[in-house]
Amino acid sequence: MRTAYTADQIRGAEHELMARLPEGTLMQRAASGLAAVCAGLLGAVYGGRVVLLVGSGDNGGDALYAGRLLARRGARVGAVLAGSRTHEAGLAAFVRAGGRVVDRAALEEADLIVDGLVGIGASGALREPYRELVEEANAIGAPIVAVDVPSGVDASTGQVGGAAVHATVTVTMGAYKTGLLVDPGAAHTGVLELVDIGLGSYLPDPDVAVLTRGDLDLMLPRPGQETDKYRRGVLGVAAGSDLYTGAAVLAVGGALRAGAGMVRYAGTEPPVTQVRAHWPEAVITLLDRPSIENVGRVQAWVLGPGLGTGDWAHELAAGVLASDVPVLIDADGLTLVAKDKELLRRSAPVLITPHAGELARLIGADRGDIEAARLKYVRAAAAELGVTVLLKGSTTVVAEDSRPTRVNVTGTPWLASGGTGDVLSGMAGALLAQGLSCYDAASCGAYLHGLAGRRAAGGAPLAAADVAAAVPDAIRSITGGSTTATRDETIRHEDRRR
Ligand SMILES: NC(=O)C1=CN([C@@H]2O[C@H](COP(=O)(O)OP(=O)(O)OC[C@H]3O[C@@H](n4cnc5c(N)ncnc54)[C@H](OP(=O)(O)O)[C@@H]3O)[C@@H](O)[C@H]2O)[C@@H](O)CC1
Numbered sequence: 001m002r003t004a005y006t007a008d009q010i011r012g013a014e015h016e017l018m019a020r021l022p023e024g025t026l027m028q029r030a031a032s033g034l035a036a037v038c039a040g041l042l043g044a045v046y047g048g049r050v051v052l053l054v055g056s057g058d059n060g061g062d063a064l065y066a067g068r069l070l071a072r073r074g075a076r077v078g079a080v081l082a083g084s085r086t087h088e089a090g091l092a093a094f095v096r097a098g099g100r101v102v103d104r105a106a107l108e109e110a111d112l113i114v115d116g117l118v119g120i121g122a123s124g125a126l127r128e129p130y131r132e133l134v135e136e137a138n139a140i141g142a143p144i145v146a147v148d149v150p151s152g153v154d155a156s157t158g159q160v161g162g163a164a165v166h167a168t169v170t171v172t173m174g175a176y177k178t179g180l181l182v183d184p185g186a187a188h189t190g191v192l193e194l195v196d197i198g199l200g201s202y203l204p205d206p207d208v209a210v211l212t213r214g215d216l217d218l219m220l221p222r223p224g225q226e227t228d229k230y231r232r233g234v235l236g237v238a239a240g241s242d243l244y245t246g247a248a249v250l251a252v253g254g255a256l257r258a259g260a261g262m263v264r265y266a267g268t269e270p271p272v273t274q275v276r277a278h279w280p281e282a283v284i285t286l287l288d289r290p291s292i293e294n295v296g297r298v299q300a301w302v303l304g305p306g307l308g309t310g311d312w313a314h315e316l317a318a319g320v321l322a323s324d325v326p327v328l329i330d331a332d333g334l335t336l337v338a339k340d341k342e343l344l345r346r347s348a349p350v351l352i353t354p355h356a357g358e359l360a361r362l363i364g365a366d367r368g369d370i371e372a373a374r375l376k377y378v379r380a381a382a383a384e385l386g387v388t389v390l391l392k393g394s395t396t397v398v399a400e401d402s403r404p405t406r407v408n409v410t411g412t413p414w415l416a417s418g419g420t421g422d423v424l425s426g427m428a429g430a431l432l433a434q435g436l437s438c439y440d441a442a443s444c445g446a447y448l449h450g451l452a453g454r455r456a457a458g459g460a461p462l463a464a465a466d467v468a469a470a471v472p473d474a475i476r477s478i479t480g481g482s483t484t485a486t487r488d489e490t491i492r493h494e495d496r497r498r
């Protein structure tokens with residue numbers, strides 16, 4: 001599990017650690033890690049032209065000490081001093097090593113730009129002259145290394161309130177910051193490098209967690225030797241309508257590929273015909289009234305993709321939600337519960353999987369505001385509605401009250417294609433039916449869906465059905481095809497890769 005923290009959490013840990021170390025130790029550790037990344041990007045350090053953008057705080061100090069190390073190795077390093085003050089000791093050391101204070105015009109000649117304007121001490125949108133410098137730096141086209149956080153990105157939330165550095169690499173100190181993992185901040189971060197400054201044991205419970213391959217290997221359900229199709233998990237799917245037949249096909253496909261022992265599909269004639277044609281494996285109940293009475297036992301339900309939002313759909317939704325098993329609600333199911341919140345009053349668990357527009361309808365917020373501040377809204381929704389929320393989009397986040405919000409990083413923008421959400425609902429539903437909690441089913445489902453999406457796309461457009469088809473391969477790449485988890489070995493392997 002990778003963990004990330006807010007600026008306040010990092011600052012608290014740094015205070016504790018700093019109190020035990022000689023002054024300046026942490027900054028020296030940060031600077032040497034930063035200089036190593038810069039040197040790697042420059043290739044030949046000697047003669048390389050590096051421009052540091054230096055703000056008034058310790059973020060600028062990191063940049064200056066790294067600049068000193070690069071200057072000592074023969075790089076031509078200039079510092080643009082942007083703040084009302086400058087880290088004094090850092091500047092003196094930089095100048096002693098041959099670094100020069102330069103005008104912003106030096107940016108034009110830079111082989112590498114180091115963004116040391118602001119880090120975790122920033123507040124609000126960048127002020128002048130920082131804002132203008134950032135826009136100039138972004139326009140140059142030279143690689144940019146952001147120190148700790150790309151300036152303009154809120155380290156705690158990933159919110160971007162104006163201009164922000166588009167980093168090639170972000171070298172972050174001590175621990176990951178939440179804002180580097182969540183869009184729009186994540187889109188500014190580039191490659192993320194962590195420099196260990198010894199903060200580890202001083203960090204509190206994380207703000208955000210990111211599942212790794214090793215976690216998935218431990219969490220993914222596997223069939224035991226003596227299992228059967230019922231024990232593996234039976235998923236009910238109430239999806240599709242006369243108008244939208246494809247959503248039913250895609251949800252059932254996602255569920256079968258993600259390991260449901262059996263899928264029971266319930267719908268009207270047109271989607272039933274399509275589901276039968278695509279997935280003869282599914283056990284079908286042709287509905288002549290909106291009731292799940294004759295569907296048979298299931299361990300979880302997926303409710304909503306393509307279901308419609310009329311009276312029939314409402315009655316069917318009410319029936320599904322009156323059951324005593326976990327229910328995943330997606331798409332039209334979310335429109336139905338947005339209109340009738342009473343439907344959410346049930347004792348068994350609920351997982352909702354909205355995109356920003358659907359969440360906006362559910363909690364009466366603005367779609368753009370949600371996309372700009374995903375964490376804030378997904379957490380508010382989980383608390384307000386008392387359900388687990390998987391918010392889809394360019395960063396998928398999973399929130400449940402009193403648990404660290406999970407952020408998925410496996411996806412690809414190629415997944416922004418009609419129907420891929422229906423596949424995800426089937427996949428996460430299948431994991432629910434196999435016994436995972438809403439929190440784990442949502443985050444493992446998002447991980448697998450992202451990975452399958454990457455595999456299906458391979459750098460080119462995909463169709464939603466391709467994502468479902470790529471799921472077994474994605475699972476194999478995690479488990480190595482083994483029916484037992486490789487536990488400690490896997491975790492150690494992940495640690496080495498970090
Ligand atoms: N502590 C440690 O042990 C370690 C810390 N480390 C490093 O220190 C960094 C944190 O340093 P920090 O706390 O000095 O804050 P920092 O991010 O440099 O900026 C604060 C200054 O920026 C300004 N400013 C703020 N908002 C602004 C805006 N919107 N627009 C424009 N200006 C704005 C404001 O200055 P003012 O406006 O008052 O001039 C404020 O005082 C951290 O990210 C990491 O890199 C590492 O070396 C590891 C060890």
Ligand SMILES: Nc1ncnc2c1ncn2[C@@H]1O[C@H](COP(=O)(O)OP(=O)(O)O)[C@@H](O)[C@H]1O
Pocket residue numbers: 331355391392393394395396411412413414415416417418419420421422423424449
């Ligand atoms: N920019 C993006 N990067 C990564 N994944 C994305 C992006 N945009 C959308 N997705 C993913 O694609 C899927 C789209 O689902 P959804 O919006 O429900 O579409 P549909 O209703 O057509 O199935 C979600 O899993 C979402 O997280």
Ligand SMILES: [K+]
Pocket residue numbers: 059115116117118119146147148149150151
């Ligand atoms: K920065």
